[in-house]
Amino acid sequence: MSFRRMFSRRFAAVAGTIFAVAVIAWLFAYEPVTRNLVASEAVCTYCHLEQEYVPTARLSFSSTHPIEPKEGESLALCVDCHLPEGFWAATFTYTHYLSMTDLFGHFRDRASERAGDWIPAGAARAYRARDRLFEYDSVTCRVCHIEAEIKPKRKRGKKAHKEALENKETCIECHDNMVHRYVDLRPDAFQTPEHSETSGSLPPNGGGRVAAASLQGVSTLRRGE
Numbered sequence: 001m002s003f004r005r006m007f008s009r010r011f012a013a014v015a016g017t018i019f020a021v022a023v024i025a026w027l028f029a030y031e032p033v034t035r036n037l038v039a040s041e042a043v044c045t046y047c048h049l050e051q052e053y054v055p056t057a058r059l060s061f062s063s064t065h066p067i068e069p070k071e072g073e074s075l076a077l078c079v080d081c082h083l084p085e086g087f088w089a090a091t092f093t094y095t096h097y098l099s100m101t102d103l104f105g106h107f108r109d110r111a112s113e114r115a116g117d118w119i120p121a122g123a124a125r126a127y128r129a130r131d132r133l134f135e136y137d138s139v140t141c142r143v144c145h146i147e148a149e150i151k152p153k154r155k156r157g158k159k160a161h162k163e164a165l166e167n168k169e170t171c172i173e174c175h176d177n178m179v180h181r182y183v184d185l186r187p188d189a190f191q192t193p194e195h196s197e198t199s200g201s202l203p204p205n206g207g208g209r210v211a212a213a214s215l216q217g218v219s220t221l222r223r224g225e
C-alpha cells in the first residue's frame with residue numbers, strides 16, 4: 001500500500017470520526033442552545049416589543065411570573081411558557097422566526113381568521129396562544145407546576161383545583177391574563193366537541209385574571225405593524 005493511499009484512508013477515517021462527533025454533539029446541544037440562546041428574550045424582543053412583554057423593562061405592560069418570587073425562584077422566561085420542551089419543538093423556534101408557524105408548529109391560518117368577525121390583531125394573538133395551551137393541556141405550565149402538588153391557600157382556589165382535576169380542566173382555562181396586557185376571553189374560548197357542555201359552567205375564574213385586573217386595555221404594539 002502506498003503512503004499516499006494510507007494517508008488518505010486515515011484522513012477519511014479521522015474526518016469521519018470528527019464529523020460523527022460533531023453531529024452527536026450538535027444533537028445534544030441543539031435543544032439547550034436553541035432554548036437558551038436562539039430563543040432568548042433578547043431575540044424574541046427583536047420582533048415583539050420589549051416594553052409590552054418583558055416584565056423587567058421600564059414601565060412594562062407585563063408582570064413577572066411568579067408575581068412575588070421567593071428566594072431561589074427564578075422568573076419564567078418567554079420560552080418557559082411559550083415553547084414546549086423537546087427536540088422537535090425546538091425546531092419551531094426557527095419556523096416561527098421565519099413567520100411561518102407559531103411556537104407549537106402550527107401554520108398561521110390567516111384566511112380563517114379573516115373569515116369571522118373582525119378581531120384586533122392583539123386579541124387574535126392572545127386567542128391563538130391560549131388555544132395552543134388549551135390544545136396541548138398547558139404543557140409548558142406543567143414543566144414547572146405539578147398539578148397534584150398545588151395547594152391553593154384560599155377556599156376558592158382549593159375548590160377550583162379539586163374541580164379542575166375532576167373535570168380535566170387545564171390551567172389556561174382559569175389562569176388567563178396572568179402576565180401580559182389584559183385581553184378579554186373570547187365568548188367561545190376553550191371549546192371542544194366533548195368539552196362544550198362543561199365549559200359553559202366554569203367556576204368564577206381566579207388567579208391570573210384577578211392578578212392581571214390592573215393591566216387594562218387591548219392594543220397592538222408591535223414593531224412594524
Ligand code: HEC
Pocket residue numbers: 038039040043044045046047048078079082093096097098099101102103121122124125126128129
Ligand atoms: C422574526 C420576528 C419574530 C421573532 C424573532 C419572534 N416572533 Fe413571535 N410572532 C411574530 C409574528 C409576525 C407573530 C404574529 C403576529 C400577529 O399575527 O399579530 C408572532 C406571534 C407570536 C405569538 C402569538 C401566537 C400566534 O400564533 O400569533 C407568541 C406567543 C409569540 N409570537 C412568541 C414569541 C416568542 C416567545 C419569541 C422568542 C422565542 C418570538 N415570538 C420571536 C414574529 C416573531
Ligand code: HEC
Pocket residue numbers: 041044045048053054055065076077078079080081082122125126127129130133172175176177178179180181
Ligand atoms: C408565565 C408564562 C408566560 C411568560 C413568562 C410569557 N408569556 Fe406570553 N403569554 C402567556 C399566555 C398564557 C398568553 C395567552 C394570553 C393570555 O391569557 O395572557 C401569552 C400571550 C402572548 C402573546 C400573544 C398575546 C399578545 O398580547 O400579543 C405574545 C406575543 C407573547 N405572549 C409573547 C411573550 C414574550 C415575547 C415573552 C417573553 C418576554 C412572554 N410572552 C412571556 C404566558 C407567558
Ligand code: HEC
Pocket residue numbers: 065066067068073074075076077080081138140141142143144145171172175207208211
Ligand atoms: C419557569 C417555571 C414556571 C412556568 C413555565 C410557569 N410557572 Fe407558574 N409559577 C412558577 C413559580 C416558581 C411560582 C411561585 C410558586 C408557586 O406559587 O407555585 C408560580 C406561581 C404561579 C401562580 C400563582 C400566582 C403567581 O403568579 O405567583 C399561578 C396561578 C401560576 N403560577 C400559573 C401558571 C400557569 C397557568 C403557567 C403556564 C402558562 C405557569 N404558571 C408557568 C413557575 C412557573
Ligand code: HEC
Pocket residue numbers: 138141142145146147150151152153154156157158160161163164169170171172173174175203204205206207210
Ligand atoms: C377550574 C379553574 C382552575 C384550573 C383549571 C386551574 N386553576 Fe390554579 N387556581 C384557581 C383558583 C381559583 C386559584 C386561587 C386564586 C386565588 O385565590 O387568588 C388558583 C390558584 C393557583 C395557584 C396558587 C396557589 C397558591 O399558592 O395559593 C397556582 C400555582 C395555580 N393555581 C396553578 C395552576 C396550574 C399550574 C394549573 C394547571 C395544572 C391550574 N392552576 C389549573 C383555578 C384553577
